[in-house]
Amino acid sequence: MPDTNSNTAAVLMPRISVPPITWRRRVMDHAMTGVAALTVVVVLVPLFAIFAYLIYRGIGSINLAFLTQTPKPVGELGGGMANAIVGSMVILAIASLFGVPLGIGAGIFLSEYGRNRYGDIVRFVSDVLNGVPSIVIGIVAYGLVVLPQKHFSALAGGVALAIMMIPTIARTTEQMLLLVPQAIREAAYGLGVSRWRTTLSITLRTATSGVITGVMLAFARVAGETAPLLFTAFGNQYWNWDSGQPTAALSLQIFTYAISPFDEWHRQAWAGALVLIVLIVSAVAAVRIAVKHGTLAGA
Amino acid sequence: MGVGITVEHLNAFYGKTQALFDVNITVLANHATALIGPSGCGKTTFIRCLNRLHETIPEARVEGAVRIGDLSVYNGTSATQLRRRVGMVFQKPNPFPTMSIYDNVAAGLKLNGFRNRKQLDEVVEKSLNSAALWDEVKDALHKQSGASLSGGQQQRLCIARALAVQPEVLLMDEPCSALDPISTGKIEELIFQLKEQYTIVIVTHNMQQAARVAEFTGFFLLGKMIEFDRTEKIFTNPSDKRTEDYVTGRFG
Numbered sequence: 001m002p003d004t005n006s007n008t009a010a011v012l013m014p015r016i017s018v019p020p021i022t023w024r025r026r027v028m029d030h031a032m033t034g035v036a037a038l039t040v041v042v043v044l045v046p047l048f049a050i051f052a053y054l055i056y057r058g059i060g061s062i063n064l065a066f067l068t069q070t071p072k073p074v075g076e077l078g079g080g081m082a083n084a085i086v087g088s089m090v091i092l093a094i095a096s097l098f099g100v101p102l103g104i105g106a107g108i109f110l111s112e113y114g115r116n117r118y119g120d121i122v123r124f125v126s127d128v129l130n131g132v133p134s135i136v137i138g139i140v141a142y143g144l145v146v147l148p149q150k151h152f153s154a155l156a157g158g159v160a161l162a163i164m165m166i167p168t169i170a171r172t173t174e175q176m177l178l179l180v181p182q183a184i185r186e187a188a189y190g191l192g193v194s195r196w197r198t199t200l201s202i203t204l205r206t207a208t209s210g211v212i213t214g215v216m217l218a219f220a221r222v223a224g225e226t227a228p229l230l231f232t233a234f235g236n237q238y239w240n241w242d243s244g245q246p247t248a249a250l251s252l253q254i255f256t257y258a259i260s261p262f263d264e265w266h267r268q269a270w271a272g273a274l275v276l277i278v279l280i281v282s283a284v285a286a287v288r289i290a291v292k293h294g295t296l297a298g299a
Numbered sequence: 300m301g302v303g304i305t306v307e308h309l310n311a312f313y314g315k316t317q318a319l320f321d322v323n324i325t326v327l328a329n330h331a332t333a334l335i336g337p338s339g340c341g342k343t344t345f346i347r348c349l350n351r352l353h354e355t356i357p358e359a360r361v362e363g364a365v366r367i368g369d370l371s372v373y374n375g376t377s378a379t380q381l382r383r384r385v386g387m388v389f390q391k392p393n394p395f396p397t398m399s400i401y402d403n404v405a406a407g408l409k410l411n412g413f414r415n416r417k418q419l420d421e422v423v424e425k426s427l428n429s430a431a432l433w434d435e436v437k438d439a440l441h442k443q444s445g446a447s448l449s450g451g452q453q454q455r456l457c458i459a460r461a462l463a464v465q466p467e468v469l470l471m472d473e474p475c476s477a478l479d480p481i482s483t484g485k486i487e488e489l490i491f492q493l494k495e496q497y498t499i500v501i502v503t504h505n506m507q508q509a510a511r512v513a514e515f516t517g518f519f520l521l522g523k524m525i526e527f528d529r530t531e532k533i534f535t536n537p538s539d540k541r542t543e544d545y546v547t548g549r550f551g
Contacts, residue, residue, distance in 0.1 A: 184393055187393045190387035191410070192380070192382035192383030206397050
């Protein structure tokens with residue numbers, strides 16, 4: 001009977017006297033709370049400092065011309081980065097088109113079918129890929145896309161960025177799917193739902209918000225990449241609507257302008273950086289809002 | 300209508316560990332059959348062999364023959380086909396957390412490609428009614444998520460979800476173990492009504508519950524079916540000494 005057991009346990013328990021709360025414990029308590037608050041400040045300060053400094057340096061050069069015109073030749077004032085803004089969007093769209101489905105697919109494999117040696121291999125390879133310098137990935141995309149096509153292109157830039165997105169998305173998707181309790185999968189199996197349908201409609205759907213966080217992290221990370229675009233998208237001083245031709249990108253334009261000797265270009269580089277960060281933040285925010293209001297909830 | 304179940308020489312394994320030893324049992328259609336026994340004796344493993352959930356665990360396997368109605372469970376029937384006819388209610392309520400109450404109940408049909416909106420509405424209402432939950436949720440079908448209900452309501456939602464695919468057999472794995480006495484009472488009442496249409500196999504730790512809801516009771520010990528008989532016989536005049544010891548509370 002359970003009663004006798006708990007009685008014996010009570011008898012055998014040693015008597016412990018809890019020490020009284022001294023002034024030292026109180027001081028320590030407050031000190032530790034203070035340290036925790038301080039770490040938050042330390043983490044947040046750089047973010048706000050960067051944002052504030054970008055606004056300070058960049059806001060003055062942002063005007064209608066900056067957002068609607070292409071760069072002017074050296075020596076002429078004015079002009080803008082409209083082609084680079086659109087180019088960045090095109091390249092990121094191409095990157096997401098390849099990177100998101102492949103990354104999520106790999107994540108699904110790792111979590112649902114990869115609890116074995118093959119999964120371990122994929123996991124290891126993807127972690128290594130995550131650590132490959134971005135310029136090396138640029139060279140790979142150069143070899144894969146630029147050389148066969150014989151010219152630089154938005155497509156090549158997109159492929160380079162997609163390669164960078166895949167491991168991040170795969171690993172976060174895997175982690176998020178593993179958080180879904182087995183009982184939820186079993187509930188679906190119990191209804192006669194097949195395994196792949198369960199994975200897509202139940203497991204992935206339950207983990208949607210976490211998976212999207214992973215996607216947005218990967219997106220935000222590659223959105224600012226410059227090195228992989230140097231010899232893939234290459235940059236362009238003019239409008240280009242053909243994804244098979246050299247294409248301007250904000251990060252490339254910022255790089256070119258920032259290392260130039262002209263004050264006017266420096267100012268424009270600051271403005272470009274500000275526009276880039278605003279674009280990233282609004283893209284992430286837009287997806288978050290879309291998820292919250294259910295537009296993507298059925299994904 | 301419910302169908303009968305025949306189990307012959309069933310052995311189940313987790314890797315090298317054998318969990319069930321040569322289980323033989325015949326379950327009558329449209330009756331409730333209770334499985335009792337101490338923790339870890341194989342009751343849950345046994346009913347998970349009936350709808351082939353056991354094999355979804357890595358390295359788990361099954362030997363022997365199970366027939367449910369005219370289906371040979373381990374021979375020529377696909378697991379998904381089988382599970383559409385054998386519903387299951389789990390120990391802990393497990394509604395789909397991202398789905399509304401309505402979608403939870405409709406999930407089995409929808410995910411199997413059933414799309415007729417009007418018929419879905421009907422099935423959802425009927426299933427929630429059979430699970431004695433309709434009156435409590437009818438105004439929040441689409442607004443509230445299944446996970447926002449109370450524990451007892453969630454378990455009845457899971458029963459409704461299982462009923463919606465119109466199975467012939469309902470497996471219940473300690474469906475009341477996480478519930479308070481009032482919710483337990485409701486679910487027991489439900490079992491009483493449900494066995495007119497379904498064959499019910501219920502695992503329970505609560506011997507009074509077995510006595511209340513089931514016509515037949517099987518006693519498991521260490522992976523073996525020790526005794527299987529009419530419930531009155533198991534509780535009043537068991538033929539095996541070990542069954543008697545267990546039901547009179549001398550061990551376990």
